[in-house]
Amino acid sequence: MNIRPLTSSSVVWHHATVTRERREKLNGHKSCVLWFTGLSGAGKSTLAHAVEEHLHQRGCRTFVLDGDNVRHGLSSNLGFSEDDRRENIRRIGEAAKLMMESGVIAMTAFISPFRADRESVRNLIPHGDFLEIYCKASLETCEARDVKGLYKKARAGEIKNYTGIDSPYEAPLKPELVVETDKQSLEHSVAAVLKMLLERCVYASAYQLPR
Amino acid sequence: MNIRPLTSSSVVWHHATVTRERREKLNGHKSCVLWFTGLSGAGKSTLAHAVEEHLHQRGCRTFVLDGDNVRHGLSSNLGFSEDDRRENIRRIGEAAKLMMESGVIAMTAFISPFRADRESVRNLIPHGDFLEIYCKASLETCEARDVKGLYKKARAGEIKNYTGIDSPYEAPLKPELVVETDKQSLEHSVAAVLKMLLERCVYASAYQLPR
Numbered sequence: 001m002n003i004r005p006l007t008s009s010s011v012v013w014h015h016a017t018v019t020r021e022r023r024e025k026l027n028g029h030k031s032c033v034l035w036f037t038g039l040s041g042a043g044k045s046t047l048a049h050a051v052e053e054h055l056h057q058r059g060c061r062t063f064v065l066d067g068d069n070v071r072h073g074l075s076s077n078l079g080f081s082e083d084d085r086r087e088n089i090r091r092i093g094e095a096a097k098l099m100m101e102s103g104v105i106a107m108t109a110f111i112s113p114f115r116a117d118r119e120s121v122r123n124l125i126p127h128g129d130f131l132e133i134y135c136k137a138s139l140e141t142c143e144a145r146d147v148k149g150l151y152k153k154a155r156a157g158e159i160k161n162y163t164g165i166d167s168p169y170e171a172p173l174k175p176e177l178v179v180e181t182d183k184q185s186l187e188h189s190v191a192a193v194l195k196m197l198l199e200r201c202v203y204a205s206a207y208q209l210p211r
Numbered sequence: 212m213n214i215r216p217l218t219s220s221s222v223v224w225h226h227a228t229v230t231r232e233r234r235e236k237l238n239g240h241k242s243c244v245l246w247f248t249g250l251s252g253a254g255k256s257t258l259a260h261a262v263e264e265h266l267h268q269r270g271c272r273t274f275v276l277d278g279d280n281v282r283h284g285l286s287s288n289l290g291f292s293e294d295d296r297r298e299n300i301r302r303i304g305e306a307a308k309l310m311m312e313s314g315v316i317a318m319t320a321f322i323s324p325f326r327a328d329r330e331s332v333r334n335l336i337p338h339g340d341f342l343e344i345y346c347k348a349s350l351e352t353c354e355a356r357d358v359k360g361l362y363k364k365a366r367a368g369e370i371k372n373y374t375g376i377d378s379p380y381e382a383p384l385k386p387e388l389v390v391e392t393d394k395q396s397l398e399h400s401v402a403a404v405l406k407m408l409l410e411r412c413v414y415a416s417a418y419q420l421p422r
Contacts, residue, residue: 073308
């Protein structure tokens with residue numbers, strides 16, 4: 001590589017030479033954004049982390065953006081108003097895009113209830129690289145799980161604008177994948193995600209579907 | 212791995228099993244944040260991208276956050292007021308932290324003129340993983356380069372609060388590295404950054420200093 005010294009006053013060499021394509025080649029797999037959406041309790045985080053474990057064991061670079069690492073960080077100055085929730089999803093979309101450009105299979109696990117917000121993120125990302133995975137489970141199932149105890153609080157009116165209770169969830173119209181987390185096991189859901197990634201040539205690896 | 216089916220109503224398996232340490236092991240190098248700071252025209256982006264090229268050729272996972280990919284994305288809804296510039300640096304810090312956690316050597320190339328803002332980012336990141344690199348060049352040199360023609364506009368009063376003209380640049384007091392970009396060649400600056408990374412065991416590779 002020919003690097004001109006910066007001591008010249010005419011230097012403008014500045015641009016990136018390491019591209020997404022070179023990073024993918026180094027990693028041995030493609031990068032993309034896996035966008036998990038669904039009600040609270042539908043199993044988005046659980047599924048994303050299980051998919052991550054499998055991909056990592058197969059040598060893939062991965063990262064899961066979720067409430068734990070985003071709400072205390074990038075979105076720590078946002079609340080839960082309509083505007084703030086929209087801005088939260090926007091920032092997550094931009095962060096996932098940057099991670100994808102860095103060569104990582106970026107996964108996001110947020111309710112992201114509004115179709116328009118998810119479509120905005122889809123439009124940020126090159127066609128085919130945004131894969132929307134709808135974690136479908138009935139409100140009854142999610143409310144019965146109530147892992148964080150938030151449905152109970154929402155029913156009691158202690159939390160406002162809780163998705164599924166007093167705020168709508170807009171199911172995806174054309175998601176790349178639907179996993180019915182109240183009907184199939186976690187292992188089957190993981191297998192369905194990995195099958196989609198194999199079919200889309202994100203990575204190449206023999207993976208046995210669980211019997 | 213033992214995955215419990217999500218059909219159980221008692222499922223709470225949710226946490227991340229793929230850690231930063233496992234990602235670093237897969238990559239064969241450590242991750243960190245390289246924070247390039249200095250006046251406009253001091254060569255931050257040029258140096259960061261040149262360092263990235265060298266690291267990539269040595270098999271390292273890298274990414275450069277700069278004005279091109281941040282101001283049109285994550286910070287597209289921010290202007291240049293004092294508050295917005297602070298929030299811009301905060302978001303960049305959080306994004307760099309997430310990238311570092313994903314196993315990437317994250318580099319940032321922003322003027323980031325205020326000591327307090329840079330210290331805030333340093334405090335987000337585990338001790339020793341935030342490496343501040345001061346790209347030191349005289350205002351005269353930077354203004355003479357004026358790659359983007361912005362110094363001229365600032366002198367003419369067409370741009371307000373331009374760092375170095377009518378807004379201060381607070382030089383780092385204890386940066387991990389100083390590169391005097393108006394006195395040393397780009398290759399020597401790159402070599403100084405790589406030497407620091409080798410000494411800190413971020414990666415291991417025989418690298419020949421340019422003669």
